[in-house]
Amino acid sequence: xxLRESVGIALGAIRSNxxxxxxxxxxxxxxxGSVIAVLSFVEGLNRYVTDKLLSAGSNVFVVDKWGxxxxxxxxxxxxxxxDITQSDADALSAGMRHAAxxxxxxxxxxxxxxxxxxxxxxAVRGRxxxxxxxxxxxxxxxxxxxxxxxxxxxAVCVLGPEVVEDLFPGLDPVGRSVRIGLDTYxxxxxxxxxxxxxGQSQDRFATIPARTFQKYRRERGSIEIAVKTVDQASLPxxxxxxxxxxxxxxxxxxxxxxxxxxxxxxTWLDLYHNLTGGIFVVTIGVAAISLVVGGIVIMNIMLVSxxxxxxxxxxxxxxxxxxxxxxxxxxxxxTTLSVSGGLVGVAGGVGLALLAGAVSPLPAAVNVxxxxxxxxxxxxxxxxxxxxxxxxxxxxxxxxxxRWE
Amino acid sequence: xxxxxRGLHRVYQVxxxxxxxLNGVDLDIDRNEYVAIMGPSGSGxxxxxxxxxxxxxxxxxxxxxxxxxxxxxxxDELARIRNQExxxxxxxxxxxxxxxxxxxxxxxxxxxxxxxxxxxxxxREAIDLVGLTDRMKHRPNELSGGQRQRxxxxxxxxxxxxxxxxxxPTGNLDSATGEEIMAAFERIWQQGNTVILVTxxxxxxxxxxxxxxxxxxxxxxxxxxxxxxxxxxAT
Numbered sequence: 001x002x003l004r005e006s007v008g009i010a011l012g013a014i015r016s017n018x019x020x021x022x023x024x025x026x027x028x029x030x031x032x033g034s035v036i037a038v039l040s041f042v043e044g045l046n047r048y049v050t051d052k053l054l055s056a057g058s059n060v061f062v063v064d065k066w067g068x069x070x071x072x073x074x075x076x077x078x079x080x081x082x083d084i085t086q087s088d089a090d091a092l093s094a095g096m097r098h099a100a101x102x103x104x105x106x107x108x109x110x111x112x113x114x115x116x117x118x119x120x121x122x123a124v125r126g127r128x129x130x131x132x133x134x135x136x137x138x139x140x141x142x143x144x145x146x147x148x149x150x151x152x153x154x155a156v157c158v159l160g161p162e163v164v165e166d167l168f169p170g171l172d173p174v175g176r177s178v179r180i181g182l183d184t185y186x187x188x189x190x191x192x193x194x195x196x197x198x199g200q201s202q203d204r205f206a207t208i209p210a211r212t213f214q215k216y217r218r219e220r221g222s223i224e225i226a227v228k229t230v231d232q233a234s235l236p237x238x239x240x241x242x243x244x245x246x247x248x249x250x251x252x253x254x255x256x257x258x259x260x261x262x263x264x265x266x267t268w269l270d271l272y273h274n275l276t277g278g279i280f281v282v283t284i285g286v287a288a289i290s291l292v293v294g295g296i297v298i299m300n301i302m303l304v305s306x307x308x309x310x311x312x313x314x315x316x317x318x319x320x321x322x323x324x325x326x327x328x329x330x331x332x333x334x335t336t337l338s339v340s341g342g343l344v345g346v347a348g349g350v351g352l353a354l355l356a357g358a359v360s361p362l363p364a365a366v367n368v369x370x371x372x373x374x375x376x377x378x379x380x381x382x383x384x385x386x387x388x389x390x391x392x393x394x395x396x397x398x399x400x401x402x403r404w405e
Numbered sequence: 406x407x408x409x410x411r412g413l414h415r416v417y418q419v420x421x422x423x424x425x426x427l428n429g430v431d432l433d434i435d436r437n438e439y440v441a442i443m444g445p446s447g448s449g450x451x452x453x454x455x456x457x458x459x460x461x462x463x464x465x466x467x468x469x470x471x472x473x474x475x476x477x478x479x480x481d482e483l484a485r486i487r488n489q490e491x492x493x494x495x496x497x498x499x500x501x502x503x504x505x506x507x508x509x510x511x512x513x514x515x516x517x518x519x520x521x522x523x524x525x526x527x528x529r530e531a532i533d534l535v536g537l538t539d540r541m542k543h544r545p546n547e548l549s550g551g552q553r554q555r556x557x558x559x560x561x562x563x564x565x566x567x568x569x570x571x572x573x574p575t576g577n578l579d580s581a582t583g584e585e586i587m588a589a590f591e592r593i594w595q596q597g598n599t600v601i602l603v604t605x606x607x608x609x610x611x612x613x614x615x616x617x618x619x620x621x622x623x624x625x626x627x628x629x630x631x632x633x634x635x636x637x638x639a640t
Contacts, residue, residue: 317484319493320485321484402460
């Protein structure tokens with residue numbers, strides 16, 4: 001059977017009745033479009049996460065009091081745990097053989113002032129020595145914080161470039177004094193800009209030594225300990241080592257659960273995959289419903305088309321068309337219809353994703369397997385829902401069909 | 406013998422009743438005959454035509470076309486015979502409205518499985534034959550009734566079938582155009598084709614060289630055209 005002819009007939013029918021075709025194909029368009037759009041977002045997020053979020057934190061795990069809290073009960077439970085302290089960090093630092101770096105860290109937000117300039121909502125980080133490796137920070141002016149600064153609880157800070165731009169327009173900040181909250185710190189360094197991550201600036205911070213942070217800002221309370229291992233292979237070993245040391249320090253007997261939490265980038269990655277997996281499942285559901293509805297509409301239109309063209313079918317049969325020729329013709333027509341919808345859906349989905357990526361912090365990347373999947377799905381919809389009308393057309397008796405008015 | 410029919414019966418089931426559309430028909434038609442099958446409506450001529458045209462199969466009896474028994478063939482085999490051996494011309498032309506004349510003529514060749522280039526060449530030849538060379542890019546609704554029927558004739562001829570089977574070919578045309586079409590059939594016949602005409606109009610039937618009259622499902626008379634009834638149009 002002439003494939004080109006059938007495709008031509010279907011495209012001609014779409015062209016000659018644009019509004020009806022659009023409505024017919026709406027289900028398919030929405031189904032495929034939503035899959036493509038969501039896959040593009042997920043793909044964009046995936047790239048973002050793997051490129052940026054995880055690159056700096058490779059071979060790093062974090063010990064803290066809380067861990068990954070996902071329920072009220074877990075939080076209630078975690079509240080009762082003893083705090084993680086600087087001495088825990090020191091013990092890990094002294095006792096671990098698989099750790100390259102042990103960095104105590106704490107966070108808060110505070111306004112930062114220089115003379116009459118104020119910048120609110122600056123991330124204030126108290127970080128132990130080695131923070132620059134874990135945070136992947138490079139210095140632009142001045143110097144990093146040193147172990148000496150930490151040991152002596154010196155009131156010094158390293159600022160992110162966004163803070164510097166805001167507070168010291170046209171000035172060299174190194175050596176000047178800023179107030180973080182109520183206390184005065186000397187600026188010793190400015191880092192290079194890192195840009196934004198998921199719409200959040202990574203350059204809006206003031207880092208001070210961990211012990212300085214404990215002295216001025218939070219004498220009590222739990223801190224975090226970031227541990228960077230020698231290499232990827234020693235990550236599990238190092239986690240076990242840290243567990244043993246902390247359990248020993250807390251006199252936890254066998255059978256008792258950890259009263260602290262160890263999280264790795266894998267922990268976050270798992271959470272992330274769960275989230276995007278959820279999005280994916282919901283999208284597949286929406287798409288499936290849209291495609292089924294779209295398919296039924298296509299089936300309906302094809303049934304109308306078969307009825308309208310009964311005589312044509314009779315003529316074709318009289319001229320020598322076999323059942324399978326008629327079957328193929330109508331299947332190709334149904335598939336052409338649905339694939340047209342699929343293509344519009346792909347274009348719409350990609351457009352939507354790119355548009356959203358351009359005007360919002362959400363990253364979007366074109367997902368090529370997703371596009372192939374979308375077109376394949378619309379193709380299957382056409383074949384599946386076109387089968388019944390096509391079978392009806394193929395089964396028509398030529399004499400009856402020729403007589404049909 | 407091109408067509409060899411013996412004891413042909415066709416029974417339709419209409420509700421609880423059995424309708425005997427054909428009641429023991431015997432008919433032989435040779436190559437390059439020009440036969441008219443005549444009869445009032447209900448005489449069984451359409452049923453006979455459908456069976457000769459391989460659109461239908463008999464309930465009982467024998468139908469051999471080119472020494473091949475048709476009665477026992479499957480749907481797809483019948484489709485192949487229709488494609489290769491039969492050229493239909495219908496009362497209502499039955500052209501595809503969305504396709505131009507050339508494409509309509511090509512259609513039997515599509516189902517014969519010919520390549521695009523060869524189809525084009527042969528369809529053009531057939532269109533030239535009916536004198537519509539300058540009209541082949543027109544769609545049916547841009548053509549007059551006579552022109553449409555000539556496209557249909559070209560379509561019937563394009564695959565060089567054994568039989569041209571015309572069912573009331575002038576029924577939807579005015580008499581002048583009808584004569585034109587009958588002249589075309591005359592030419593086709595003179596070129597060596599076998600033409601079978603199904604009609605209830607004596608005016609049309611007298612163009613044929615042999616007239617088969619049907620009544621109540623059997624053949625009432627079968628005779629060469631009576632002398633002195635020359636066709637109205639010189640050929």
